[in-house]
Amino acid sequence: MIMILAVDTSTSINTVALCRGETGSTDAAVLAEMVVECRRLHAERLLGVVDWVFAESGYSLSDVDALAVSVGPGSFTGLRIGVAAWKGLAFARGLPLVGVPTLDAMTHLLPLWDGIVCPLLDARMKEVYGSAYRYVHGAREKLFPDRVGRVEDLLEGLAGPVWFLGDGATLYRERILVRVPEALFAPAFCSVPRAAAVAAEALYLLGTGISADAGRVAPVYIRPSQAEMCRDALNRRGNAPIPGGRAP
Numbered sequence: 001m002i003m004i005l006a007v008d009t010s011t012s013i014n015t016v017a018l019c020r021g022e023t024g025s026t027d028a029a030v031l032a033e034m035v036v037e038c039r040r041l042h043a044e045r046l047l048g049v050v051d052w053v054f055a056e057s058g059y060s061l062s063d064v065d066a067l068a069v070s071v072g073p074g075s076f077t078g079l080r081i082g083v084a085a086w087k088g089l090a091f092a093r094g095l096p097l098v099g100v101p102t103l104d105a106m107t108h109l110l111p112l113w114d115g116i117v118c119p120l121l122d123a124r125m126k127e128v129y130g131s132a133y134r135y136v137h138g139a140r141e142k143l144f145p146d147r148v149g150r151v152e153d154l155l156e157g158l159a160g161p162v163w164f165l166g167d168g169a170t171l172y173r174e175r176i177l178v179r180v181p182e183a184l185f186a187p188a189f190c191s192v193p194r195a196a197a198v199a200a201e202a203l204y205l206l207g208t209g210i211s212a213d214a215g216r217v218a219p220v221y222i223r224p225s226q227a228e229m230c231r232d233a234l235n236r237r238g239n240a241p242i243p244g245g246r247a248p
Contacts, residue, residue, distance in 0.1 A: 002065040002206075004028070005053075005089075006199035009046065009082035010074025010102045011121060011167065014038040016049045017195035018057050018064075024207020026108060028200040032057035035194055042081040061093060066212065068202030070193070071099040072220035073129040073146055074121055079219035087214050096212030098202040101220065103131045103146055108197035109190045110165055113138050118158065120168030123148050128168035129222065130154045148222045155179045165191045 001022055008015045017033035032053045038045045054060050069086040072079045083099075090097040106119035112135040120130040128151050132143040147154060151172045158180055165186035169176065176183050206212065 002203075003031075003059070003063055004066045004068055004199045004202055005050075005061070005064045006068040006070075006100075006195040006202060007046070007050075007082050007086055008070035008102070008105070008193045008195050008198050009042045009078040010070045010072060011078065011193055012037060012040045012075070013193045014042055014045050014049055015193055015195040016046070016053050017199055018053050018059060019196055019199035019203075021199070021203045023203055026200045026204045028196055028203055030196050031059065033194065033196050035192060040075060040078060042078050046081060046085055061089065064093075064095060066096045066098065066202070066206065067214075068098045068100050068198050069217065070102045070105055070195075070198050071217065072102050073123070073148065073222045074102050076219070076221060079221070083217060083219050087217060090214035090217075095214075096206075097214035097217050098205055098210065098212050099217035099220075100198045100201045100205065101146065102193070103129065104142070105197045105201040106166060106193065107133050107140065108200045109192075109194060110163055110186045112163065115161065115163060116143070116158070117163040117165065118155070118169075120151065120154075120164060120166045120172070122166075122168045122171050123223075126150065128154060128172065130166075130168060132158060132162070146220070146222060151175050152179050167191060 003020050006017050015035040018031045019028040021028040034049045067086050103119045116134050118132040120128045123129045129148050131146045134141045161182045163184045
């Protein structure tokens with residue numbers, strides 16, 4: 001049994017949990033957990049939430065055996081804040097740090113025995129981050145890697161009853177139903193990211209022998225940020241030939 005402190009700042013939800021469980025299992029017992037809509041003000045709220053979790057649980061950082069952080073996809077700024085804060089704790093205390101894919105963790109919000117679940121997160125610009133997972137007698141198989149795009153393109157190839165969850169599923173419900181008429185939608189409380197789900201996935205990953213070297217943990221963005229895309233567009237325009245044949 002180990003004690004694990006987990007965080008998810010991949011969306012506008014700020015959530016931290018202190019959990020206990022066995023490595024290789026996904027059964028994370030919650031000792032204390034905070035889930036709050038912070039309007040992406042993670043930098044201002046995160047450490048206060050950590051303090052609350054320890055104060056309410058009666059434990060401290062010295063009792064923690066491992067750390068877990070959601071690494072994306074998701075909000076670029078939110079991911080950077082969560083990863084940076086947890087890497088700081090890991091280096092300061094010499095603790096192992098598990099980087100947990102956000103969408104993989106979200107499957108624990110709606111555990112299935114049999115069926116398909118598709119977590120979707122709003123990626124803005126009328127796109128979503130998503131993946132799909134098939135459960136057969138409780139065993140999970142990822143059907144395709146995390147990707148970003150229009151919801152219709154991302155759901156290409158999915159058919160039959162599929163459970164959808166996440167803010168992307170809420171936002172694009174009608175478009176999902178057009179593409180997957182037999183779509184099922186998880187209750188709203190199952191669509192909110194939870195740090196306990198990150199802890200559950202981290203326990204499983206630790207059982208697979210995954211590296212828990214804090215130096216190797218980094219955000220996973222999938223696509224360039226909007227600022228990077230604007231910069232690249234400006235660079236392309238700056239390098240375009242000038243009418244008349246003269247180089248810029």
